[in-house]
Amino acid sequence: MTALVQRAPRQAEIGLADLVDEARRFSARRPFDEDSLALCARVGRLLLDLPASRSWPELVALGYWLRPAALQHLADDFAALQAADPCWFQPRGLALHLPPRNVGTIAIHSWALSVLAGNGNIVRVSPRRTALSDALIGVLQQALADAPAELSFANRFVEWGHDREVLAALSSVARVRLIWGGDATVQELRAVPLPPRSIDLCFSDRWSAAILSADAFRALDEEGLDDLAHRFFNDAWWFDQRGCASPRLLAWVGEDTAPCTDELVARAASIARRRGWRPDAALAVERLGFATSAALDLPGVSAGYRAAEAEVLRLSSLRGLPRVHCGGGFFFHVELRSLAELVPHLQVRDQTLTWFGFSPEVLRTFVAALADRGVDRIVPMGHALRFSRYWDGHDLLQALTRRVHLVEHP
Amino acid sequence: MTHLPEIDALLTRPQFRLSAADKAAAMRAGLNRLVRHHRRHCPAYARLLDVFHPGFDHAERLADLPFLPVGLFRTHTLCSVPPSRAYRRLRSSGTTGGGRSEVVLDRATARLQARALAAVMTTLLGPRRRPMLIVDHEGLLRGGEADSARAAGILGMMTFGRDHLFVLDDDLALRWEPLQRWLDAHRDEPVLVFGFTFLLWRYLLQRLQAAGRSLRLSDAIVVHGGGWKKLIAEAVDRPTLHEVARSTLGRVRVHDFYGMVEQTGSVFLEGPDGLLHAPDFAEVIVREPGSWRPLPPGEPGVIQVLSLVPHSYPGHSLLTEDIGVVHDAAPTADGAWGGRRLQVLGRVPRAVLRGCSDTHQEAG
Numbered sequence: 001m002t003a004l005v006q007r008a009p010r011q012a013e014i015g016l017a018d019l020v021d022e023a024r025r026f027s028a029r030r031p032f033d034e035d036s037l038a039l040c041a042r043v044g045r046l047l048l049d050l051p052a053s054r055s056w057p058e059l060v061a062l063g064y065w066l067r068p069a070a071l072q073h074l075a076d077d078f079a080a081l082q083a084a085d086p087c088w089f090q091p092r093g094l095a096l097h098l099p100p101r102n103v104g105t106i107a108i109h110s111w112a113l114s115v116l117a118g119n120g121n122i123v124r125v126s127p128r129r130t131a132l133s134d135a136l137i138g139v140l141q142q143a144l145a146d147a148p149a150e151l152s153f154a155n156r157f158v159e160w161g162h163d164r165e166v167l168a169a170l171s172s173v174a175r176v177r178l179i180w181g182g183d184a185t186v187q188e189l190r191a192v193p194l195p196p197r198s199i200d201l202c203f204s205d206r207w208s209a210a211i212l213s214a215d216a217f218r219a220l221d222e223e224g225l226d227d228l229a230h231r232f233f234n235d236a237w238w239f240d241q242r243g244c245a246s247p248r249l250l251a252w253v254g255e256d257t258a259p260c261t262d263e264l265v266a267r268a269a270s271i272a273r274r275r276g277w278r279p280d281a282a283l284a285v286e287r288l289g290f291a292t293s294a295a296l297d298l299p300g301v302s303a304g305y306r307a308a309e310a311e312v313l314r315l316s317s318l319r320g321l322p323r324v325h326c327g328g329g330f331f332f333h334v335e336l337r338s339l340a341e342l343v344p345h346l347q348v349r350d351q352t353l354t355w356f357g358f359s360p361e362v363l364r365t366f367v368a369a370l371a372d373r374g375v376d377r378i379v380p381m382g383h384a385l386r387f388s389r390y391w392d393g394h395d396l397l398q399a400l401t402r403r404v405h406l407v408e409h410p
Numbered sequence: 411m412t413h414l415p416e417i418d419a420l421l422t423r424p425q426f427r428l429s430a431a432d433k434a435a436a437m438r439a440g441l442n443r444l445v446r447h448h449r450r451h452c453p454a455y456a457r458l459l460d461v462f463h464p465g466f467d468h469a470e471r472l473a474d475l476p477f478l479p480v481g482l483f484r485t486h487t488l489c490s491v492p493p494s495r496a497y498r499r500l501r502s503s504g505t506t507g508g509g510r511s512e513v514v515l516d517r518a519t520a521r522l523q524a525r526a527l528a529a530v531m532t533t534l535l536g537p538r539r540r541p542m543l544i545v546d547h548e549g550l551l552r553g554g555e556a557d558s559a560r561a562a563g564i565l566g567m568m569t570f571g572r573d574h575l576f577v578l579d580d581d582l583a584l585r586w587e588p589l590q591r592w593l594d595a596h597r598d599e600p601v602l603v604f605g606f607t608f609l610l611w612r613y614l615l616q617r618l619q620a621a622g623r624s625l626r627l628s629d630a631i632v633v634h635g636g637g638w639k640k641l642i643a644e645a646v647d648r649p650t651l652h653e654v655a656r657s658t659l660g661r662v663r664v665h666d667f668y669g670m671v672e673q674t675g676s677v678f679l680e681g682p683d684g685l686l687h688a689p690d691f692a693e694v695i696v697r698e699p700g701s702w703r704p705l706p707p708g709e710p711g712v713i714q715v716l717s718l719v720p721h722s723y724p725g726h727s728l729l730t731e732d733i734g735v736v737h738d739a740a741p742t743a744d745g746a747w748g749g750r751r752l753q754v755l756g757r758v759p760r761a762v763l764r765g766c767s768d769t770h771q772e773a774g
Contacts, residue, residue: 012755257515284699285731289481295461296454296486303462308700313461329702 026120091118206351216357231382352375379398416440542571545605552558
């Protein structure tokens with residue numbers, strides 16, 4: 001019989017059959033009930049108090065996202081949504097989370113939303129433990145220990161590799177499955193059957209860019225430039241620029257914009273330098289190889305800013321721009337006459353556009369033109385990696401609940 | 411361009427004699443000439459110079475020469491001869507990064523590679539060919555693998571020995587009886603043992619050790635290369651290898667080599683100091699990841715190799731995917747082994763993915 005290691009609520013060995021059996025007995029809750037809110041807030045508090053959070057800004061961001069005021073805000077939004085809808089929102093039941101291996105905090109974001117939606121949860125934890133994942137598990141153990149027994153019983157963090165048997169058994173009782181990963185992984189995991197009434201939410205590899213107005217950039221004073229550089233740094237250097245939402249392209253609307261990219265990237269690079277960020281040998285070698293290949297494969301390429309912390313390659317056109325990326329501070333630069341020029345080059349794979357210097361009208365016109373092209377998020381520069389309930393084109397709160405259509409009058 | 415005076419002069423002398431300064435002076439003109447040659451004949455190389463080194467004319471210092479990442483030869487064919495002059499293609503053995511490198515040789519470059527290897531090996535082995543044990547199986551040379559780096563390495567080395575014996579059978583078991591006959595025939599002669607580091611360790615030295623046997627060679631030179639990754643995984647270091655080689659083979663001198671298919675012939679050889687030395691037509695620079703500035707002796711970084719050999723493809727200045735450190739040259743009485751000294755510390759690890767990467771592909 002297959003045995004798994006449960007990391008939270010308590011570290012324990014658990015048989016797969018027992019886990020499946022227990023999962024059938026998880027009780028769902030009313031969305032945003034007090035215990036669920038308290039559990040999420042407790043996780044946030046513990047994260048902010050964790051001394052290790054200093055080394056991982058993503059833990060601080062997660063803690064901040066889970067602070068009571070933010071959770072109440074979510075609850076209010078949800079109540080308003082419910083009030084405006086003829087349907088009742090109810091939990092789906094068991095959510096099975098298959099998070100990406102290395103952005104440990106992503107799993108906690110989607111888990112928290114699922115808890116708030118009232119679902120029971122089983123979250124896969126990578127058996128490849130890291131200091132970060134151990135820190136997260138420690139926090140979850142502590143928070144779940146203080147939660148009511150029923151709530152703690154219905155939230156499990158379990159370690160397994162890529163054992164098909166485990167995935168198949170747990171999928172057989174899941175009502176919603178969240179799959180994060182590369183395209184091939186998503187396809188492969190998705191092929192494991194779910195009960196007919198259950199759904200998959202898939203979060204595959206994505207690509208992201210920044211859109212900027214050159215006029216607005218040139219109007220910035222020193223303080224404004226510094227602020228923008230910090231925002232850009234947060235978007236692009238966390239996770240070594242490998243987060244799906246981190247910009248890889250700077251697309252400027254304006255004229256003679258190559259110096260704008262160089263200035264912004266140079267300022268962000270010097271922030272990176274001050275914070276002691278350096279590409280390790282693997283990232284640096286990969287970046288060099290990627291830049292060299294791109295110079296051969298893409299038309300009209302020239303080099304822009306180059307330093308240890310960042311590198312810019314200027315493009316004359318977006319034609320053929322690859323959606324794979326090396327990370328580690330590598331940016332393409334392109335100049336557009338208007339945002340509309342970007343639309344035909346967007347793909348389903350494209351996720352986040354971080355913007356700077358556009359009016360709401362310009363942004364709305366742009367969004368209206370997207371139609372079935374890609375892009376799911378258009379957020380101000382500095383917000384790229386801020387997780388929200390709206391992710392990858394889903395409203396997770398709605399996706400994690402089901403609708404009961406009640407017609408009260410005959 | 412088939413004749414490069416700089417390399418002709420360097421190949422006709424015993425190797426490992428030049429100091430770093432003398433070598434820089436001897437190589438600079440030739441390397442600058444190679445940059446011009448490849449720029450003229452390889453459009454991809456010309457484009458890369460235009461993009462990353464606009465206005466480049468020539469380098470005053472070897473460290474100022476443009477370099478290409480060696481991985482580029484896995485994804486692109488860069489060639490400085492017309493297809494009609496392509497004579498053969500050399501391919502690396504597939505490694506864990508996926509993909510194999512391929513370089514195109516014309517006859518002139520193939521000949522230069524052979525001369526370069528000969529210059530290195532005759533410096534080590536002397537002019538006389540020694541009876542030679544090859545720690546591999548002969549089947550490797552047959553079939554579709556004839557162009558693989560391992561087969562090419564063996565074929566290249568075989569010219570420096572005679573009475574060759576492949577000591578392993580196709581299942582990599584030791585061929586005791588042929589080996590015994592060969593030993594009887596060459597008792598007390600100076601001999602050569604050649605093989606890839608891991609095969610040497612696992613299939614010859616460890617087997618002999620397990621059997622409690624020694625070949626009792628009276629004067630052997632062991633040449634091995636191909637990397638220490640698997641040995642390091644077994645916690646086997648250089649002194650251990652040397653010690654076990656002495657206890658199982660007899661009186662031996664062991665020389666590691668470092669080279670790559672993209673710079674075939676340009677072989678770095680382990681000197682008496684246990685460090686790798688570049689031959690006089692090649693040089694090494696260690697660079698800081700990202701800034702790519704050259705690092706002083708003692709600081710580890712990414713290894714760049716320079717060689718006067720590659721003419722038919724722009725492989726004369728390559729940034730490898732290996733980590734290493736150069737050490738100050740040791741003063742020597744007779745000038746031998748006096749150049750820059752390299753220690754290879756391992757491969758650049760594969761990038762640690764942080765980001766929305768796979769949930770699944772992590773068995774590794």
